[in-house]
Amino acid sequence: MNDYPKPPFPKQGQPVPGSQKKMDPYPDCGEQSYKGSGRLEGKIALITGADSGIGRAVAIAFAREGADVVVAYLNEHEDAQETRAGRAGGRQCLLLPGDLAQKAHCQALVDKTVERFGRIDVLVNNAAFQMTHEHFEDIPDDEWVMTFDVNITAIFRICQAALKHMQPGSSIINTSSVNSDMPKPTLLPYATTKGAIANFTAGLAQMLGEKNIRVNCVAPGPIWTPLIVSSMPDEEVQNFGGQTPLGRPGQPVEVAPIYVLLASDEASYITGQRYGITGGKPML
Numbered sequence: 001m002n003d004y005p006k007p008p009f010p011k012q013g014q015p016v017p018g019s020q021k022k023m024d025p026y027p028d029c030g031e032q033s034y035k036g037s038g039r040l041e042g043k044i045a046l047i048t049g050a051d052s053g054i055g056r057a058v059a060i061a062f063a064r065e066g067a068d069v070v071v072a073y074l075n076e077h078e079d080a081q082e083t084r085a086g087r088a089g090g091r092q093c094l095l096l097p098g099d100l101a102q103k104a105h106c107q108a109l110v111d112k113t114v115e116r117f118g119r120i121d122v123l124v125n126n127a128a129f130q131m132t133h134e135h136f137e138d139i140p141d142d143e144w145v146m147t148f149d150v151n152i153t154a155i156f157r158i159c160q161a162a163l164k165h166m167q168p169g170s171s172i173i174n175t176s177s178v179n180s181d182m183p184k185p186t187l188l189p190y191a192t193t194k195g196a197i198a199n200f201t202a203g204l205a206q207m208l209g210e211k212n213i214r215v216n217c218v219a220p221g222p223i224w225t226p227l228i229v230s231s232m233p234d235e236e237v238q239n240f241g242g243q244t245p246l247g248r249p250g251q252p253v254e255v256a257p258i259y260v261l262l263a264s265d266e267a268s269y270i271t272g273q274r275y276g277i278t279g280g281k282p283m284l
């Protein structure tokens with residue numbers, strides 16, 4: 001049995017977007033543990049926010065399952081290098097930094113992936129921004145717009161650019177959140193985008209069914225990542241995950257298996273769905 005860390009955690013503020021290297025305890029992205037068995041052999045995967053946290057765990061798992069991976073991220077070069085080092089198994093890994101709020105960058109991610117690998121079989125839209133605000137009046141207008149640009153508009157843009165390079169049987173996986181239908185009020189802009197991602201997923205799946213391209217989303221509960229320590233108040237970070245039935249936050253490696261399933265050919269009849277990975281917090 002895995003013995004993952006439980007709260008209380010040490011106090012640790014970090015500026016956005018946060019560095020995984022500086023976290024205590026260090027998040028487990030499967031670097032030492034994930035064992036592949038050829039489930040994604042030969043596939044090409046583009047994953048946003050893959051330098052750290054859930055995206056890193058997905059990139060490591062995908063590579064160890066036989067995929068070549070493109071790791072898109074904002075600017076955390078050191079974390080991205082660690083993702084690349086963790087992939088093992090001899091698969092290729094292309095690192096692409098840049099800001100998803102920029103339309104041209106969304107297009108460039110797809111162009112550079114196709115230039116290197118010729119196509120996209122799995123697209124994982126996982127990057128996100130969030131910030132805590134105690135009062136509605138405190139939310140800056142430009143932060144609201146930026147949150148939507150990064151969390152949902154970029155998904156629309158990347159999907160649109162990627163689609164012409166995706167063959168029947170390909171898979172799109174978006175990272176939503178438990179906030180998609182249980183919004184935490186202090187994360188209002190973020191939670192609103194996570195609801196939009198779940199809705200977008202269900203709608204797009206219906207549009208792409210005739211092309212046999214599947215679209216699903218994952219709704220994590222509390223997962224121990226840089227996003228958390230760079231955006232939440234100290235007390236919440238110190239008790240993070242303590243209210244779940246399992247009494248602890250999930251580690252990124254515990255979220256990766258659902259992405260592997262949804263990316264694989266075994267999931268050929270699974271589309272338009274949202275999967276909770278919440279440590280037992282109900283999502284009905």
Ligand code: NAD
Binds near residue numbers: 050053073099
């Ligand atoms: P993380 O900080 O490790 O990953 C988020 C990544 O998004 C960052 O590494 C960063 O490179 C990228 N990013 C942020 N702004 C960007 C921008 N402007 N341009 C390009 N990239 C940008 O944190 P994580 O928790 O692993 O987050 C991954 C996904 O999981 C997010 O969609 C998040 O909303 C979702 N999620 C996380 C939790 C949790 O408790 N950690 C819960 C529910 C959902």
Ligand code: MG
Binds near residue numbers: 018073
């Ligand atoms: Mg990061």
